Amino acid sequence: MLQHQFHIPVMGTGHSIDSPIRVAHLGISSVMSVVDDLLCEKIRKYYAGTFNLPYQNIPRSAADGRAERITAYLDTVADIVSSKFEELKNAPLFEDSEKDRYFSLLPDGNPLKTIYHQISSLNDADERKKWIDELTARMTPGSIDVNIMAKVDALRTDKDDQPMSSEFSDASAALRGYANSKLSSSGLVLSAGFNPRLYGYLSEFNDFYRDASGQIKKQIILKVSDFRSALIQGKFLAKKGLEVAEFRIESGLNCGGHAFASDGHLMPVLPAGVPGEAGTACGNLSARWYKVFMKRSRWDYPELSAEEIKPKITVQGGIGTNGEMRRLLEDFEMDGTGWGSPFLLVPEATCVDEFTSKVLASAGERELYLSNVSPLGVPFNNVRGSGSEIHKKELIAKGKPGSKCPKGFLVSNTEFTESPICTASSQYQLLKINSIQESDFSDDDKEKQKNKVMEKTCLCTNLGTGSLIRLGIMKPSYGRQAICPGPNIAWFNREYSLEEMVDHIYGRSESLVPDERPHMFAKELVMYVDYVSELSLLTDPEDSGWKKLLKMKKNLEQGMDHCMEIANGTAYPGENLASLRETVTVQREKLNEISHANMLTPNCIFITVSTDRI
Known part of the structure; x- marks a missing residue:
């Protein structure tokens, strides 16, 4: 059971990559990206050393290296969170311990917090111990969720430069890495579009199905910007006997990272009828789940109520005050909310380097903009003055635009080459600029088009650089840090403690944002x-x-x-x-x-x- 009314969504490849290690033992759920398996490997090595865990490098040449690196990292995170949570549970209560902190962070009205306060007034030692033991048994850590961008799915070649089969594509290998991990009571957040091949691959892993007790070890969570899309994806999965545990509705534009604009569906409209629609949809889909489930399982389908089958509906994207959250939870009957960008200024929760943190804290509305820097060709929420922007301008000034493209997660363009290349790579940009230069366009048009080409930034590497600098794995002088805050960050202007941000979320303290902040x-x-x-x-x-x-x-x-x-x-x-x-x-x-x-x-x-x- 999740204890909080909010979760921390995925933020870039690196900024929430270790958030579960930071906050899961305190009952707070968060989402990690596994797009960059090479970054996962570096972070795993760091934390293995920090917590004295065994570590053996998985080389880039390993046959199934991407999946193995992701599994190894997620297993490491699971071990660390489990260890920290057990240590927290064994800590004393009412002695200002981490265990006390766990309960103080909970929202007022949470049953565990109510019991915690009741115990504090008990005088009988035996009764006090009995209630503490019962309370401790009911504690749960935050969920360790994992994000896969469904459309970031480049097909790979082997050491002989021959095409590999589809299960070795980037998204499929990431899925396999997650599915083979020891994570349980976890969610797989699928975002950035519908990928039928990837969704079909989910059916090959038992952890996505209910076991004999009716539990699902790894739940499917769909991040969507309109409910029609959610139902289409839900129907496809239902044909495989797979249930959707949660729909995470995200604003198409008022969010961090890539902005997948909807057809003008505004946030207030999307959740309005969702609870009823979701219930009806699940009633229709449950028969499909049952039919497919019975074909593949060796046990009876557990009898479940409509409420147990019904997926949760949560909302994220631009939430900035307790009042806004209450409207979503109370008026729209949402099951939870996602708070992303504000947590970029909470060092206890996210992995942001000092330079970038200062850029975010000083950024106003003019510094935050919807950019064209992404090689995916999708609008990307960005901030001016980042290390990545500075580095890009330096390369352009030297006449050497673009990146060496060391990772190639976003390769897609075949305008000049047989094999896809990335539009942020120096290879593509130099070829494209030369093509523009030789065209019949006017000089002004040539300059405009060249500038548009050079806007693209290497997100594969740069979105993870800040986390490596923060952990001391990379020197700050390397720079190049990219970050992807939503516009909401403009109203948060300094670093905050975890308590400050959680109290702000629950309306238990003076607001961290000014009254004039737009809704x-x-x-x-x-x-x-x-x-x-x-x-x-x-x-x-x-x-x-x-x-x-x-x-x-x-x-x-x-x-x-x-x-x-x-x-x-x-x-x-x-x-x-x-x-x-x-x-x-x-x-x-x-x-x-x-x-x-x-x-x-x-x-x-x-x-x-x-x-x-x-």
């Missing part, structure tokens, strides 16, 4: 209208993208109506509904101006927009 729904709305504005300038009415643009406009208009209903209601403490009212008014007018300027008005809709069908 999370307001910020998301501004980002989406800006996104539509940019798309409208780049899209021709004859292009297929025009239909998407019309759909986004319609969904935004519906979302703004819902936002205004919320804005005119009663605010939770610390919730800036005034900013939401003002933003809806301003952005509605801006969307209308965009519509008239770019012929997105109803009179010009010449494409039939059909209703989504599942």
Whole structure:
């Protein structure tokens, strides 16, 4: 059983890579990325030395090295968390120990925290011991969850440069590494799109199915930005007899890292009908689970109630105050929330180097922007002044743009080569710049296109650099640190203790953000209208993208109506509904101006927009 109303989502390849080691024993759940298995290996070596655990290097030349490195790292994390949690459970109570800290961090009203306070008033030694033992037995660590970006799935070649079979693709090898690990009561967070081949591969591992007792060792969690997509993926998995334990709804734009924009579905609209829809969907899917399960299992399918089958629904992306969280938990009946970017300024919870931490603390709204630095071609939330940006500019000034591409996780382009290469690599950028230079474009257009090419950054390496510097594995002088905060970080301006951030989340202390901070729904709305504005300038009415643009406009208009209903209601403490009212008014007018300027008005809709069908 999870004890908190929030979890710490995945943040880059390195910033939450050791978060479970830092906070899981205190009951806080977090998500690690295993995209970079080579980074996992370096971190494993560090922590093996720190905790006196055996370590044997798994070389890059190992036949199934990627999967083995991931398994070895996750096993190390599991061992460390287990050891720390057992040590915490054996600690004394009411002596300002880590065990006391565990209970003090819990939300008020948590049953364990209530018992903890009741025990403190007991005088009888035997009764006190009995209750302490019972309370200790009910303690649980935070979940150690693992993220795999489903579409980051490059196919690999062997030592003879021959294509390897699909189970050795990047995503499949990462999945195998997780599935073979000793983690239990853990979740696999699948994000960044639907990969049928990868989802089909899940069915080959028993840990994703219920055992004879009805438990699932490794749960499937889908990170989505619209519920239609969630159901499509859920149906595909159901045909394999696989259950979805949780849908993590994330704002398409108001989030950290890659921003996978939805069709204009705003956060207030997405969760509104989800609890009921999820229940209905699970009722329909349970028969499929049962049928497939009975074919593959050697035991009877455990009898489970509808509530036990129903997946949890959580929300993340831009949450910044207790009032916003309460609205999601109470009005929208969400089962939990994800708080990401604010934890980048909590050294006890995440792995961020000192230089980058200062950049984040001083960053205002102007320094945080939706960039084009990702080789995936997906908008990427970024901050100005990072080590990665400084290094990129230095290379460009030297006439040597791009990266050597030492890891190749994001290779995809075949414009100049038979084998895919990365658009952030020096190989691609030099070839592309030469092609532009030889084109018939004007000098101004050539410069614009070359600058666009050189925007791309090596995320494979640079997103992990900060964690290596923080742990002392790499010298700070190496630089190149990339980080991917959401816009919400603009309102957090210093480093915080774990207690400060958790108390802020639960509204138990003075707010860490100023009253004028815009509501999370307001910020998301501004980002989406800006996104539509940019798309409208780049899209021709004859292009297929025009239909998407019309759909986004319609969904935004519906979302703004819902936002205004919320804005005119009663605010939770610390919730800036005034900013939401003002933003809806301003952005509605801006969307209308965009519509008239770019012929997105109803009179010009010449494409039939059909209703989504599942």
